[in-house]
Each structure stands twice: as structure tokens, then as C-alpha cells.
Amino acid sequence: MSTIAFAPLTTADSEILITAARRAAEAAGVAVSVTVLDAGGHLLAFRRDDRAVLIAGETSTRKAYTALQLNAATADLVDLVKPDGPFHSLPTALDRPLLFIAGGLPIHRDGHLIGAIGVGGGAPDQDHGFAAAALDEMSR
Template sequence: MSPTTVAPLTTQDAETLVHAARDAAEAAGATVSVTVLDAGGHPLVFLRDDRAVLISGETSTRKAYTALQLNVPTADLVDTVQPGGPFHTLPTALDRPLLFIAGGIPVRRDGRLIGAIGVGGRTPEQDQDLASAAVEALA
């Protein structure tokens, strides 16, 4: 690999992320869904705890997609899309599944965006904490 090439997010990396989020969720007594997308927005791994609310699958995927497309944790975007915020029309401006709720985090390697993880099923703050724990486990 050349110095400017960064290894992509692999299926093994995605499984590490999902298992770390799941383990953190189990330790917290939480049931969640976890989605990991590659840099192109394609799903690598998806896991929904069979006890998690059904909508958590959709929210985890949309959170991951939003974090990937905007290259920022979804928790950092919540205020920007509120009425009067600088991007208040963004949630409805695109025909894409963006979701501005905490729980989505970009995944980077050597400072470069290689994918994203989204967690859904608990409170936004809990989802964000689980996603953060997963990203830390990959580092």
C-alpha cells in the first residue's frame, strides 16, 4: 500500500464493531440493532437483538447512513436541523434516509472515512454511547 492508501473497512472490522456494540448493550441490559456500512454506504453487517423493538433496525441503518454521508456523529447534528437551525430543511431536502438522532458515528482509519456504525433501540444518548464503545474497540 502506498502512504496515501488506507485499508477499507472489512467484514471482520464490521463484525468487531457489531460485537463490541452488542457486548456493551448486553452489559447495560439493553436490546438494540446495529448496522455497519462501508465507505460507499453499503451494508457490511446488521444485527438486531430478537428482543429489540422492530423500528430499531431502520433507525440504526439511517443513523449510520447519516453519519457516513455527513462525516460527523449524528449526535452533533441534532441542533442544526431544529427549526431555526442552519440545516433545518436538510431532513426533508433529500430523497435519502437521513436521521438526525444520536447513535450514528463515522468510522475512520488513519483519519480517513472508511464507513459508519449506527445503533438504535434505546435512548439516543444510550445508542450514542454504544456506538462510541464499538468504535473505540476497533481502534
């Protein structure tokens, strides 16, 4: 029997992610909240800009949770839960904090799902871009 080792998401990784997402948001003039979850869905890091709307904290966390649970970018899931989509009942069928709005991304290392990031506070496309910028920074 062989085992494959891979490094889990660390608090140091989460700080890189938070800083990079906030830097991208600041460059765009947007106040955001950023949430980073580990592979088990546990909070590793959270930051809310002083000027971010309060609900951004909840949306960033739910976006991260959704990306983690479905191992997909939340931007890619939006059409699936529309009334004519194949998963239209998913948001109400489960008693889970899912949110199908762009801004959540799963985080992979060596082909393994190790966590997720969620960004809230901007327009959905902006939040997605801020999260993607954070992942790009972490992969350097």
C-alpha cells in the same frame, strides 16, 4: 504522483464493531440493532437483538447512513436540524434516509472516512455510547 494507501473497512472489522456494540448494550440491559456501512454506503453487517423493537433496525441503518454522508456523529447534528437551525430543511429537502438522532458515528482509519456505524433501540445517548464503545474496541 503519489498515492496514499489505507485499509478499507472489512467484514472482520464490522464483526468486531457489531460484537462490541451489542456487548455494551447488553451490559446496560438494552436490546439494540446495529448497522455497519462501508465508505460507499453499502451494508457490511447488520444485527438485531431478538428483543429489539422492530423500528430499531431502520433507525440504526439511517443513523449510520447519516453519519457517513455528513462525516459527523449524529449526536452533533441534532441541533442543526431543529426549526431554528441552519440545516432545518435538510431532512425533507433530500430524498435520502437521513436520521438526526444520536447513535450514528463515522469510522475513520488513518484520517480517511471508511464507513459508519449506527445503533438503535436504546435512548439516543445510550445508542451513541454503544457506538462509541464499538469504535473504541476496533481501535485497540
